[in-house]
Amino acid sequence: MLGAIEAGGTKFVCAVSDEQINIVDTVKFATTTPAETLQKVIAFFKRYPVTAIGIGSFGPIGVKAGQADFGHILNTPKLAWQNFDFLGVLKAQLQVPCYWTTDVNIAAYGELQAGAAQGLSNVVYLTIGTGIGAGVIVAKKFYYGLSHTEVGHVLLQQQPSDHFSGSCPYHQGCAEGLASGPAIEQRCHKKAAQIPADNPLWQLEADYLAQLCHNITLMFVPERIIFGGGVMHQKQLFPLIRKQLTAKMNHYVSLPPLDQYIVPVGLGDQAGIIGGLYLAKKLVNAE
């Protein structure tokens, strides 16, 4: 059997499947301390004969095999998790091969294998939720430079009409600070889900997300940008983003047809777990 862990900053999801990625069991629990959380993870997997586990973790994390911080969570604001050797603890307890990458990367991989990026080689998966993050796949592999990307914190042009000070404690005018779920909610003083679809807030949101797409297009040059995360339940954002991206790019580079370029996640909330299972399968097949 195959295993997957989607290790988020607020909740963990674990799943096991057969070799055809049919999910057999799933468990969810809140992210508390590393000891308590990992104990639940380990208890879950000990009940199944898993041969490999694909893990996507909140970050920043060490992703370079062979480096001392590989498999660790690094300088996260969640202090109890700082420098925690996630992969080391898990492998010691479960004694199975594990694939280790970011939470957004496993979702991107799920989309590549079974979602909205099937058949492609270069895709960016963006989550617009509590934070903004990107899983980047280039030539069918995860993109890493010296480490994984932090696309959510690129700087955007704040609209003159938008006087919100931003929700990112680090940056003025970064994408996460202007366009994440908490940014919307702090700006509007209400739940994002309760803001009507025709509220001008969504024009502003689409402007920021179109800027993010503009910059991603010019830097990574993907074949497709896939949007997931809670905020993207607002489906009216998709045509708005496409329109504003077209205006911003102004024919400087030719974009693929926009309804195939800016698309919603194909696997919904399952993208991460399914990606993790496919990564586990890849590990088993490589042996």
Next chain:
Amino acid sequence: MLGAIEAGGTKFVCAVSDEQINIVDTVKFATTTPAETLQKVIAFFKRYPVTAIGIGSFGPIGVKAGQADFGHILNTPKLAWQNFDFLGVLKAQLQVPCYWTTDVNIAAYGELQAGAAQGLSNVVYLTIGTGIGAGVIVAKKFYYGLSHTEVGHVLLQQQPSDHFSGSCPYHQGCAEGLASGPAIEQRCHKKAAQIPADNPLWQLEADYLAQLCHNITLMFVPERIIFGGGVMHQKQLFPLIRKQLTAKMNHYVSLPPLDQYIVPVGLGDQAGIIGGLYLAKKLVNAE
């Protein structure tokens, strides 16, 4: 012998060297029509027994081997060059193996082999000149997505004190439109080289270049960013960029020591040609 071509939008440079990259002869001429320009290129190389040529061209260009537009110049504003089969014409005339990539990529490769990026694997070479462009090397290879990057046109936050409308005909507030040589000269109505080092213009310029570094750092996560091009003759920019990048990043990610992270080009104006020669050498060795 080895050959190299740095095909710029305003001038071409061709060179030949021995197998140890000692340059034996160089020629420079203005970029006119494709026919006239290529004739001069071909006449130059026909005088030497070259076994391979490394070419870096202005763009956008087709860089994906096997695609119909590989080796072509694409939709450039220089109309005579649009859709010109640069590589095809050259190979037909000279009958030697040619390595084909962008002008900024060959400069990045020169820096990797013999300049300020020796020993590294992930570097971004930025030219700040008539335009802004980036050569991106990841795991010692040129970065391509669906095509090459166009980093010069990412959007920046325009300073409230800066009322310049931008020099890019496509975008409002892109890096090239705010921070290229022509942008400086249109804003200040004088030659950039004549603006004193203590003029506040250079603070503004450093702010924009620091924003570009911020975004490049979070997206590509390089080990080093190397700056070349005419504008970077203003050496006072380097400490200003480092300081402003530190302030903008605000410890969100840990940067390498800044005097090793933001550095001037090691090979000066020779980076492109030397990179082209190394690429020719690589082709010869691969045979």
